[in-house]
Amino acid sequence: MNAQIKTELLGMNMQELEEYMASMGEPRFRSRQIHKWIYQKEVNSFYDMSDLPRELRQKLDEKAQISIPRVLKQRVSVDGTRKFLMELEDKKRIETVLIPQSKDKNTRYTLCVSTQVGCPIGCAFCATGVSGFQRNLKYYEIVGEYLGAKRELEKKVKAEDNALIANVVYMGMGEPMLNYEDVIKSIRILNDSIGINLGQRHITISTSGDIGGINKLTREDLQVTLAISLHACNDETRNDLIPLNRKYPISELMEAINNYILETNRRVTFEYIMLDNINVSRADADDMIKLIKPVLANVNLIPYNEVEGLIYKKPSDKTIMQFYNWLVNGGLNVTIREEKGSDIEAACGQLRAKRER
């Protein structure tokens, strides 16, 4: 006999939950209770929903599920960054990273979520890209990363605080724009004021340069931040680092970004991983100044986090500062991002969801 396919409640908004509960012949207030258990208490077992009648809990358990991913393993960096290895319903694994915003014990966190299992872009410097692509995440799985990470964090810091995770960045495994519909749907759920209630301005979508996705986001009427993984300002180097650049060269990418800024009046962020002897010369700085100075943008410089088996190296501190100064003197708005979690392979480009070691 085939197992009954259960209805997924994770990712449903209040109205959808009301419709579902009505279809079971249950009153409307039951959906409010369940909504709270899911989005404010991160509970995924109906048996733990103590204000529901016993028979209803059993009925729900037979017919429905709440698939918050299971945390298989958690590693904590010396700087407080936490990396979670999470398992999805089909046993596929992803990584999700929580980054403290300061050393303060009451600090808030930024959550870096994955949007795909693996990644089809195949950036040359990235552990995820090297390990290939398996599938897109569903919108509720992305929301589940948030709830699963928050639940773990609350166990450690002993606080039930909806603002504990203050920012969510779509910068983990995968290219968000290639899973556009589910990414946007997950943002709307994170933003839902009667649920998780994370402000749109606290959400960043990062892309390696998928123009189709940028154009869609331009029309989306969302207040999220767009981040572009630039990493090189000439096509030759960028083709080597990010294969997608062959499809969408820098001139076309900049056209889409300029259109985005014109239409939304929002500042974009350029992410730039610094690779020794690859993209940190004086000529690279000049190319970047020429490209970005006319644009409403911030530049984040990210000294590379070395990945086992890859040839790329982090530049020396002197080279990093020299490059930074060239850009600042050239009139760009630049910060060097202090990398967190590199000792537990949780930093940018290091995620690969290895099996438990």
Ligand code: SF4
């Ligand atoms: S850097 Fe991002 S887009 Fe490139 S392969 Fe890695 S996960 Fe994919």
